[in-house]
Amino acid sequence: MAKYNLKINGKSRQVDADPNTPILWVLRDHLQMPGTKYGCGMGLCGACTVHLNGTAVRSCQLPVSSIGKQEITTIEGLSEKATHPVQKAWLEHDVAQCGYCQAGQIMSAAALLREKPNPTEEEIELGMSGNICRCGTYLRIKEAIKTAAKK
Amino acid sequence: MEKTQSTYSRRSFLKSSALAGGGFMLSFTWLSGFKPADKLKELNLPEQLNQLTGYIQITADNVIKIMCPNPEFGQNVMTSLPMMIAEELDADWKNVVVEMAPHDNMKFGSQFTGGSQSVRSYWKPLRNAGASARQMLVEAAAATWGVSVGEITTKAGVLYHKSGKSARYGEMAAKASTLSVPKEVKLKSPKDFSIVRNSKKNVEGIKIVTGKPLFGIDYHHEGMLIAMAQHPPAFGMKLKSFDASEVQKMPGIKHVFSIQVFPEGFEKQMFDTRTFNELVIVVGNSTWEVMNARKKLKVEWEVTTDTKEMVNMRGNKNEQLVPGGLESTSSHLEKMQVRAKQPATVLRKDGDPETMFKNAAYVVERTYNAPFLAHNCMEPMNFFAHVTDEKAVLAGPLQAPALIEPTLTKRLNLPADKIEIQMTRMGGGFGRRAYGHYLVEAALISKQVKAPVKMIYTREDDMTYGIYRPMYTATYRAALDANKNLIAFHVKGGGIPEHPIAANRFPAGAVEHYLAEGWEIPSNITIGAFRAPRSNFNAAAEQSFLDELAEAMGKDPIEFRLELLKRAKENPVGKNNDYDPDRYAGVLKLARDKSGWGKPENGKYSRGIAAYFCHNSYAAHVVDIIRKDDEPYVEQVTSAIDCGIVVNPDAASNMVQGAVVDGIGNAFYGGLTHKNGLAEQNNFHTYRIIRHHEAPKRIDVHFVQNDIDPTGLGEPPFPPVFGAVANALYKNTGKRHYNMPFKSELLKS
Numbered sequence: 001m002a003k004y005n006l007k008i009n010g011k012s013r014q015v016d017a018d019p020n021t022p023i024l025w026v027l028r029d030h031l032q033m034p035g036t037k038y039g040c041g042m043g044l045c046g047a048c049t050v051h052l053n054g055t056a057v058r059s060c061q062l063p064v065s066s067i068g069k070q071e072i073t074t075i076e077g078l079s080e081k082a083t084h085p086v087q088k089a090w091l092e093h094d095v096a097q098c099g100y101c102q103a104g105q106i107m108s109a110a111a112l113l114r115e116k117p118n119p120t121e122e123e124i125e126l127g128m129s130g131n132i133c134r135c136g137t138y139l140r141i142k143e144a145i146k147t148a149a150k151k
Numbered sequence: 152m153e154k155t156q157s158t159y160s161r162r163s164f165l166k167s168s169a170l171a172g173g174g175f176m177l178s179f180t181w182l183s184g185f186k187p188a189d190k191l192k193e194l195n196l197p198e199q200l201n202q203l204t205g206y207i208q209i210t211a212d213n214v215i216k217i218m219c220p221n222p223e224f225g226q227n228v229m230t231s232l233p234m235m236i237a238e239e240l241d242a243d244w245k246n247v248v249v250e251m252a253p254h255d256n257m258k259f260g261s262q263f264t265g266g267s268q269s270v271r272s273y274w275k276p277l278r279n280a281g282a283s284a285r286q287m288l289v290e291a292a293a294a295t296w297g298v299s300v301g302e303i304t305t306k307a308g309v310l311y312h313k314s315g316k317s318a319r320y321g322e323m324a325a326k327a328s329t330l331s332v333p334k335e336v337k338l339k340s341p342k343d344f345s346i347v348r349n350s351k352k353n354v355e356g357i358k359i360v361t362g363k364p365l366f367g368i369d370y371h372h373e374g375m376l377i378a379m380a381q382h383p384p385a386f387g388m389k390l391k392s393f394d395a396s397e398v399q400k401m402p403g404i405k406h407v408f409s410i411q412v413f414p415e416g417f418e419k420q421m422f423d424t425r426t427f428n429e430l431v432i433v434v435g436n437s438t439w440e441v442m443n444a445r446k447k448l449k450v451e452w453e454v455t456t457d458t459k460e461m462v463n464m465r466g467n468k469n470e471q472l473v474p475g476g477l478e479s480t481s482s483h484l485e486k487m488q489v490r491a492k493q494p495a496t497v498l499r500k501d502g503d504p505e506t507m508f509k510n511a512a513y514v515v516e517r518t519y520n521a522p523f524l525a526h527n528c529m530e531p532m533n534f535f536a537h538v539t540d541e542k543a544v545l546a547g548p549l550q551a552p553a554l555i556e557p558t559l560t561k562r563l564n565l566p567a568d569k570i571e572i573q574m575t576r577m578g579g580g581f582g583r584r585a586y587g588h589y590l591v592e593a594a595l596i597s598k599q600v601k602a603p604v605k606m607i608y609t610r611e612d613d614m615t616y617g618i619y620r621p622m623y624t625a626t627y628r629a630a631l632d633a634n635k636n637l638i639a640f641h642v643k644g645g646g647i648p649e650h651p652i653a654a655n656r657f658p659a660g661a662v663e664h665y666l667a668e669g670w671e672i673p674s675n676i677t678i679g680a681f682r683a684p685r686s687n688f689n690a691a692a693e694q695s696f697l698d699e700l701a702e703a704m705g706k707d708p709i710e711f712r713l714e715l716l717k718r719a720k721e722n723p724v725g726k727n728n729d730y731d732p733d734r735y736a737g738v739l740k741l742a743r744d745k746s747g748w749g750k751p752e753n754g755k756y757s758r759g760i761a762a763y764f765c766h767n768s769y770a771a772h773v774v775d776i777i778r779k780d781d782e783p784y785v786e787q788v789t790s791a792i793d794c795g796i797v798v799n800p801d802a803a804s805n806m807v808q809g810a811v812v813d814g815i816g817n818a819f820y821g822g823l824t825h826k827n828g829l830a831e832q833n834n835f836h837t838y839r840i841i842r843h844h845e846a847p848k849r850i851d852v853h854f855v856q857n858d859i860d861p862t863g864l865g866e867p868p869f870p871p872v873f874g875a876v877a878n879a880l881y882k883n884t885g886k887r888h889y890n891m892p893f894k895s896e897l898l899k900s
Contacts, residue, residue, distance in 0.1 A: 021437075022439065032371055034362075037529075037530070038531070039610065041834075042835070044836055045529070075362030082357050082361050087360040090359075096353060098225030098529065098530075098576070098580075099365065100366060100579060101529050101578075102360065106360060124843070128843040132835065135809045136809035136811070137809060
């Protein structure tokens with residue numbers, strides 16, 4: 001076990017954890033921030049996507065010891081009251097079915113739009129292809145990203 | 152306007168009571184006065200569970216709180232069921248607050264999410280409750296204003312009198328709570344709907360997009376421990392012994408022990424499906440610690456021998472054989488080929504099919520195969536349990552609390568009223584969460600360690616020890632006369648371990664000479680319901696066969712189906728045909744018209760059509776394939792659905808689009824294979840799920856407009872996707888595809 005000072009959603013958080021613990025489980029178990037979801041544990045499904053210095057990463061593959069001073073943003077930190085353009089677009093298109101993967105989808109979409117404010121259809125597909133939605137809401141996700149891009 | 156009795160039987164009642172602070176609460180209870188009670192009986196629920204109760208609360212400050220009885224797994228019942236109440240109540244939807252009801256079958260009915268039943272079975276009862284509450288508010292206003300009831304109108308949560316008087320519902324709620332419940336209420340005619348048929352957003356949308364803890368896996372309790380179960384590494388194996396010494400020394404680990412989920416000789420209920428009776432459990436402080444420690448377990452497993460288990464199937468006790476030993480897909484396929492040639496159980500026979508086949512000028516015969524499918528809910532199986540000597544509190548994702556409660560009472564030795572089950576939002580279900588063995592596992596673990604515990608399956612646990620869609624095969628045969636008229640039809644289907652055949656479905660009833668047969672091969676690989684059970688295979692096989700048959704007969708595939716349906720309507724063959732030919736033809740025609748079937752401008756697409764009836768509703772899809780990166784790609788789909796009245800149209804479209812994506816994904820990639828009992832796919836790198844770039848660019852959903860009471864939507868759109876994909880694929884590749892998943896077949900060819 002080791003102590004880490006993490007910067008999460010603009011706040012400083014201290015945790016005592018095994019250095020290999022993925023940030024996913026630090027968030028969920030140590031900090032009781034369960035918005036970031038476990039889906040596969042292998043970086044295959046994207047449910048655990050968070051931002052590391054603004055870039056989308058799979059938190060299940062990111063040991064706590066590797067973070068250092070880098071800033072983590074989770075779905076809880078994107079905006080508290082769904083005021084982020086991507087969250088608003090998700091509500092406008094009523095994207096979710098079961099909703100489990102959507103935090104990861106939203107975090108991937110927000111990072112994609114930061115990098116490419118006006119993505120093409122192909123860029124959206126490519127940027128989002130790491131996020132699985134078992135309910136099949138892909139078409140609405142794409143529409144929501146297009147809507148968010150306009151704002 | 153339709154009048155309904157608010158009391159369905161002598162044991163039924165609506166009851167009003169006052170709320171502290173001047174509000175009004177309407178409880179409603181009634182017995183099986185509504186059709187789907189038959190379905191509930193099939194599930195072997197106790198008689199009293201056919202009651203349905205719930206409540207509407209109206210507070211003095213105009214908040215209308217509605218409890219949603221059924222668990223939510225993405226079918227949007229938390230929005231659509233309250234809409235039905237709000238419609239008849241004439242509530243202002245903005246003031247409606249929805250909460251998930253706790254498990255209480257006496258108060259909330261069967262609470263069963265499955266079988267596309269939720270909206271269908273609650274349609275009349277919930278509207279009746281809304282109308283009763285409205286009527287009481289009207290009576291309260293009439294008495295207050297000294298006017299007659301007939302002079303009062305309601306709109307969006309406000310009562311109006313022609314004199315200009317008006318009051319919000321909250322103002323009359325306290326008075327309404329003192330009135331007796333009306334014996335009879337009038338339900339609205341569909342033309343007067345203002346909430347139903349008008350799209351409302353998901354009531355949990357904001358919570359979902361802000362990452363609130365909605366799901367079972369998010370459940371937190373002070374002092375809670377984390378548990379994982381080590382299953383045998385393969386079907387056909389069981390625990391022999393284990394050495395926990397190394398694991399116990401690992402950081403954060405509290406307990407290592409084994410549990411008997413269902414002890415030997417335990418009489419299982421129908422949904423207690425589980426092969427693995429003994430598991431090694433690791434309990435510790437955090438998920439990561441437990442996950443790592445479990446890898447250090449030293450376990451000896453042994454191969455099982457044949458066993459028999461008693462299963463109580465809806466009141467009928469059946470002794471079932473669970474074969475011992477290690478099974479493989481290759482041996483399954485061989486066994487199925489051998490078994491398919493042997494005699495089978497006749498499920499339906501009309502006319503004299505044997506003679507007709509003997510005298511046929513042409514016989515078309517094709518065999519279709521499909522693998523086991525894993526549900527792969529995005530949220531893996533998990534459950535929270537806190538069991539003490541006095542009571543058990545459980546919380547998590549579950550489709551059917553009433554089905555697991557009797558088993559919990561037996562395994563925990565606690566009466567049902569000491570078992571509290573909270574249903575969280577589910578990260579997918581697809582049938583998987585009707586099988587509640589994981590609650591039993593969580594409860595037994597908590598009981599053993601005397602602490603609150605959350606048990607979690609890893610993705611690998613979830614995928615490799617599932618309750619799968621069975622492995623199926625079916626051979627279809629058609630006899631044609633010299634003029635290529637269809638004179639006889641034969642389907643013989645089998646599966647491991649159950650056959651898929653629905654003998655009274657189309658084209659039964661449309662062909663003079665018809666035979667349906669089924670056979671089964673027992674297995675120790677556990678199977679269960681998977682979105683539209685059996686239909687999800689039948690629609691692939693039968694609809695591919697009809698397409699090939701139409702081609703052999705020189706007919707357009709839609710016209711051919713419409714001819715058969717005309718026959719089924721005008722001069723049906725046999726009895727018990729379970730579909731309505733008009734509604735079936737309706738979706739075919741709608742799909743034909745909306746897709747521009749046969750129009751030259753659509754010549755650029757390889758088009759396939761399929762339609763199917765199941766779970767009381769009708770669906771047809773036209774699938775359009777193009778080549779993308781030299782591979783077949785479904786670029787657009789036109790869907791036509793008849794599920795009666797559509798309560799929440801935009802959410803309904805979302806669900807149909809999802810069913811189409813799910814169907815394409817499973818048709819192309821879905822499949823679980825075994826080698827010596829071991830699942831060969833264990834995570835998303837080996838079990839391929841359809842992704843963003845593989846989903847169609849467009850899915851246009853069209854609903855047949857009618858005033859038929861809702862007939863269900865979660866499952867019906869799913870099965871015909873498989874057939875439509877197969878038929879479009881044929882147009883694209885020039886080859887018929889008989890083996891799912893199709894992409895594996897394409898790679899082989």
